[in-house]
Amino acid sequence: MALNLDSKIPEGPIQDKWEKHKFNSKLVNPSNKRKFSVIVVGTGLAGGSAAASLAELGYNVKSFCISDSPRRAHSIAAQGGINGAKNYPNDGDSVWRLFYDTVKGGDYRSREANVYRLAQVANNIIDQCTAQGVPFARDYGGYLDNRSFGGAQVSRTFYAKGQTGQQLLLGAYQSMMRQVNKGKIKLYTRREILDIVVIDGKARGVITRDIITGDIERHVSDAVVLASGGYGNVYYLSTNAMASNVGAAWKAYKKGAGFANPCFTQIHPTCIPVSGDHQSKLTLMSESLRNDGRVWVPKEKDDKRHPNEISEDERDYYLERIYPSFGNLVPRDVASRNAKLQCDEGKGVGETGLAVYLDFRDAIKREGEDTIRARYGNLFEMYQRITDESPYKQPMKIYPAIHYTMGGLWVDYNLQSTIPGLHVLGEANFSDHGANRLGASALMQGLADGYFIIPYTLGNYFGTNELSKVDTTHPEFQKCEDKAKEQINKLLGINGTRTADDFHKKLGRLIWNDVGMSRNEAGLKKVISEVQKLKQEFWSDLKVTGTAVGVNAELEKAGRIADFIELGELMARDALARPESCGGHFREESQTEENEALRDDTNFAHSAVWEFKGASTEPERHKEELTFENVPLTQRSYK
């Protein structure tokens, strides 16, 4: 079986593609919509906005999430903001510029047509969220305020204090709950998807485990929308929520959905450094801080003095020095890699030497402590709570951490995976960010997918496909349920000596070291065999307490780690097969004389799409060639 990688990009000039596509799409007559059912997996920005919008149209929606309430999805944690192209500040922004910046920011590894559409609907998102009552920041005239955000030279980022994700998610959640009240959405909280059910080549349902009772359940539908988030937790320590996982996407991959660019992961430059072995996750400090904070390290190696004792001429503001025109606002991959380089040279600070300073001294002097407090007060408090140090009095210590995953299930222009009827939205898909995501664009993409794209493209799917009548007594449901139960029993039956977390930590270290901020051939080859070995150990020495009945967090974790281990291997394979550097994927063999990422557009201007070939066969790498007609291919330079 070969994957069908027809991207279905509409013909015509880029500005007209989406309008034309909408016009050419088949519609489902309003009174017929209630005859269709849709399963939406995930209640983050992507899943929440999709569930609400589809239910408003009249479809019967079943919505699933792991947490006890849809409002707690990982999207809630996004701090900094969401991009739009409103040009309210009159500083030269436009749909075209947002499109251009996003393609360039992604280091030319995304599809132009998708990115253009994203920029086109970005403004509708701001309007929609405002209408829902999202309390975006405003200026004294009562108009919406904007700020500039990592890597952008215009102020196009809308924000709600340091809680933009929370407020956008609550907007989507409330719209969802309104439809729950109307009976158009049926909520299934505390459910974990264990398999996707594919019948006659089309996605027709899911198998779930009820996290409270342990019951394995079957759910049927006419289409499945997967918005299950990213896979950053493969690294164990990440800024993702504890329950973020790749399970649902991985099950889809094993059912025939292509997995694209798994090695494209984003390391965020401004996180609170690791403090000890007990550490369970890393906390992001919004990169909006780089608008006012200055990044530096001591000029001398191993300088252990208190930062306030290091005088101005003994400090190296390395981002300002190396990148004079962008300074502290260089894109994330550039900022992260430079922090690592400084630490590798022995200039890192703090107890572990794995940190650099982010200093607000000058901003406080310039604008006053009150202004800085109004801007970042909650972030400073969060920092102090964790580290017991005040950023008003001394610089923050920061270090890069894994934060976002650009790779994901391959989708066409309609957001459909290679399995018909399985649509993938938000961070779970691979689509719009290429090899590097710019700040404030994930929220934009998740909401674009859910509010403004899937409502049209799903209608087209229903309008153009014959769906046979299927219910949960279909033998395929039985088969999938049996398989899910078998896996649970297997995990419970190993009875080894090591906990799930133990394996997860080990996996995280392997992937961070060799498929992290910089990668090379020898390391990647080594890590593939190490992960394979870890997989064997996992299946022979894992210890899970309890039973399949009732709450069993160890069992949940074990199931997720089993998938992460397999994904880890695929990430390393993908990184190995891409000997160029691009965006977040830095191959040491491919760099410019100045240590910047060096792309190979002749051989690698494509997305790599992996096809699952069975447990004991190597996966196959396919390509979707990318063409750039509107944004000329140039080497990124932020100097």
Added chain:
Amino acid sequence: MSNKDMTIHLKVWRQKDRKDAGRFEDYTIPNVSKDMSFLEMLDVLNEKLVLDSKEPIAFDHDCREGICGSCSLMINGQAHGPEKATTSCQLHMRSFSDDDTIVVEPWRARAFPVLKDLMTDRSSFDKVIASGGFVSVNTGNAQDANTMTVSKENADLAMDAAACIGCGACVASCPNASAMLFASAKISQMALLPQGKVEAAQRASEMVKTMDEEGFGNCTNHAECEASCPKEINLSNIARMNREFFKSKIFSKKG
């Protein structure tokens, strides 16, 4: 004392499921670092329990950044523990001393039944929101965001109210298990914004009705809710809610 060598004693509520009567169990954890979060200390304990083939303690958590509202521990009788404006996941062990004994319980309220150990069912909060905590605007209906201005003062007040994370600490710490602070935060946020004004009275009336149906108690001004709120949601929201609620009563008498 170095960072590492605190010994902590815990009395933890263990309850097998909804029906089990439940009881406290004692644990001692050596080598607790002051830099650990409270939940990381529970992780360490759980890891040890698993290795000893005992069942780990079940508790809700996800973001561990104080924003998702999952974590929900009664720590020494205080919702989220001793620190002001701090969720359980953001509480660090430096707030405790060597040899301390800490009592850890789930939220206790009629509307939040215990599911297992420290996990409770807070879905009644979702029902309160479903009954009216939204603006009725379908996707695609919106006009340009800047056609409607909102004074900075109101926008900031709305944001302060909207900061609620729905953790339920207010209910857990109220002697009447009232959800007034939770509901009033949403009602206030919406009432302060022009977008939400249209449905303000009806929203208040529906949400109050649902609160009663879900078994939350009345507000008799103890103000424990405000004191325990990790996001410092202000009591003045309750007054604002009451105004909207009375408007709705006058409104419904007329109509």
